[in-house]
Amino acid sequence: MYASSANISERQAAPPPLAISTVIFALRPSESSGRPTLWIPLVRRIREPFLGLWALPGGPPSAVESLQDAASRNLAETTGLAPEYLEQLYAFGGLHRSPGQRVVSIVYWALVQPTEAAMAAESENVKWFRADRLGDLAFDHQHIIDYALGRLRNKVAYGSVAYHLLGEYFTLAQVREVYEAVLDRELDPANFRRELKASPEIVETDKYLQGGKHRPPRLYRFTGLPGLDPDNRSTP
Amino acid sequence: MYASSANISERQAAPPPLAISTVIFALRPSESSGRPTLWIPLVRRIREPFLGLWALPGGPPSAVESLQDAASRNLAETTGLAPEYLEQLYAFGGLHRSPGQRVVSIVYWALVQPTEAAMAAESENVKWFRADRLGDLAFDHQHIIDYALGRLRNKVAYGSVAYHLLGEYFTLAQVREVYEAVLDRELDPANFRRELKASPEIVETDKYLQGGKHRPPRLYRFTGLPGLDPDNRSTP
DNA sequence: GCAAAAGTGTTGAGCTTACACCCATGA
DNA sequence: TCATGGGTGTAAGCTCAACACTTTTGC
Numbered sequence: 427m428y429a430s431s432a433n434i435s436e437r438q439a440a441p442p443p444l445a446i447s448t449v450i451f452a453l454r455p456s457e458s459s460g461r462p463t464l465w466i467p468l469v470r471r472i473r474e475p476f477l478g479l480w481a482l483p484g485g486p487p488s489a490v491e492s493l494q495d496a497a498s499r500n501l502a503e504t505t506g507l508a509p510e511y512l513e514q515l516y517a518f519g520g521l522h523r524s525p526g527q528r529v530v531s532i533v534y535w536a537l538v539q540p541t542e543a544a545m546a547a548e549s550e551n552v553k554w555f556r557a558d559r560l561g562d563l564a565f566d567h568q569h570i571i572d573y574a575l576g577r578l579r580n581k582v583a584y585g586s587v588a589y590h591l592l593g594e595y596f597t598l599a600q601v602r603e604v605y606e607a608v609l610d611r612e613l614d615p616a617n618f619r620r621e622l623k624a625s626p627e628i629v630e631t632d633k634y635l636q637g638g639k640h641r642p643p644r645l646y647r648f649t650g651l652p653g654l655d656p657d658n659r660s661t662p
Numbered sequence: 663m664y665a666s667s668a669n670i671s672e673r674q675a676a677p678p679p680l681a682i683s684t685v686i687f688a689l690r691p692s693e694s695s696g697r698p699t700l701w702i703p704l705v706r707r708i709r710e711p712f713l714g715l716w717a718l719p720g721g722p723p724s725a726v727e728s729l730q731d732a733a734s735r736n737l738a739e740t741t742g743l744a745p746e747y748l749e750q751l752y753a754f755g756g757l758h759r760s761p762g763q764r765v766v767s768i769v770y771w772a773l774v775q776p777t778e779a780a781m782a783a784e785s786e787n788v789k790w791f792r793a794d795r796l797g798d799l800a801f802d803h804q805h806i807i808d809y810a811l812g813r814l815r816n817k818v819a820y821g822s823v824a825y826h827l828l829g830e831y832f833t834l835a836q837v838r839e840v841y842e843a844v845l846d847r848e849l850d851p852a853n854f855r856r857e858l859k860a861s862p863e864i865v866e867t868d869k870y871l872q873g874g875k876h877r878p879p880r881l882y883r884f885t886g887l888p889g890l891d892p893d894n895r896s897t898p
Numbered sequence: 899g900c901a902a903a904a905g906t907g908t909t910g911a912g913c914t915t916a917c918a919c920c921c922a923t924g925a
Numbered sequence: 926t927c928a929t930g931g932g933t934g935t936a937a938g939c940t941c942a943a944c945a946c947t948t949t950t951g952c
Binding site: 850852853857874875876877878 | 942943951
């Protein structure tokens with residue numbers, strides 16, 4: 427009988443090793459249409475298994491950092507990115523995720539702003555891909571990305587997540603484009619703008635976006651809070 | 663640079679050990695009002711730290727079982743229960759969850775039917791508590807339970823989870839009582855029944871619940887699917 | 899018959915949706 | 926001045942919440 431989740435010295439078999447991975451989303455204009463689409467940075471496998479294939483950035487957590495910090499560090503090390511939004515996705519621990527040793531991966535998902543994404547480190551072994559056009563990936567990473575996409579869609583549909591894919595100032599039409607890219611369907615501009623203006627987290631500024639072809643749209647800011655990591659108890 | 667979530671041999675420090683815990687919910691009639699309320703089984707700590715305090719059932723996963731199977735086994739070993747519903751809750755991995763060694767806990771949450779719950783093993787070291795009246799718990803387990811309660815409330819409000827707390831046959835009023843217990847507010851019986859009858863997953867039977875004080879209500883069944891664990895990829 | 903829960907009907911408020919329309923700007 | 930996206934108005938339709946009402950049982 428095991429009476430605690432925090433004492434593992436009570437069983438013989440070695441528990442499976444742990445790794446942290448992150449699915450990172452950013453917006454980039456599509457090469458064809460120019461409209462914003464979702465992109466994901468991947469890193470190339472430099473050893474077996476799956477040598478040469480693309481995979482999610484990840485690695486083992488160190489003993490002295492929280493899981494979320496591990497995801498952050500990892501993300502900075504591989505891609506140079508500092509995410510605007512970072513949330514735990516799921517812990518994957520199936521027996522056959524990896525040939526050879528079995529690994530438990532705690533996966534995070536992140537949103538980065540386009541300014542960040544633009545100056546992200548890209549190299550021989552780090553490349554960005556359109557989220558809907560990935561090739562063959564290592565391990566179960568395609569499956570993980572599909573799950574992350576589902577979560578993103580869900581969070582966008584309800585919550586206040588879309589703004590983390592945009593810069594500090596944005597037009598309401600830009601927000602709509604994010605929704606349209608993520609949900610993959612068109613939305614009524616008139617009704618969408620009304621809905622956003624009803625939300626108190628979106629505040630109007632007195633700036634306008636200049637340089638467009640037509641009437642310059644007003645810029646807005648998002649003032650909502652990022653949402654807390656549940657892995658923090660109030661009684662330390 | 664760490665190119666994979668499934669290869670941990672690339673870093674020096676030993677990763678933190680892993681444990682699985684489960685928050686188990688079942689309905690029992692309240693001693694005072696007789697109306698159904700949420701109860702949770704806990705196990706007593708039989709060693710330091712937190713010796714003597716109550717804690718969530720849990721233990722290390724073995725190397726040869728999936729995380730969900732580990733939660734299931736664990737649950738059977740400690741409480742004798744076979745849950746009707748089992749879903750991953752969150753991976754808790756803060757640095758200060760446990761005095762002494764740092765542990766990462768992947769926590770599941772479960773719903774068991776009242777028949778199961780009634781014949782659950784109870785002993786000196788395993789007891790059931792009202793979810794809203796727990797004493798001091800070991801580790802961050804109170805915090806975890808609060809989070810699980812939030813998830814349960816959310817899933818009940820939207821989804822099709824309430825039926826897993828009931829037996830195979832149930833009246834619509836019983837479903838309403840579950841909602842009322844979980845959400846902690848009263849619901850309009852007329853509107854609630856209409857909403858349920860609109861759902862195709864709830865099918866009418868030709869049985870009636872006899873033995874009540876008044877008009878015998880019709881019994882219904884739930885035909886929905888349990889919802890899949892995301893930790894299963896389709897390409898094996 | 900009476901009390902109480904099972905079960906049905908109805909109505910108004912409010913929100914969503916579709917779309918007509920005006921506004922401001924670059925070319 | 927015209928094309929285009931920014932931005933506003935509005936009416937139909939639907940959903941939801943409140944509550945009056947009928948039905949069926951045990952006592």
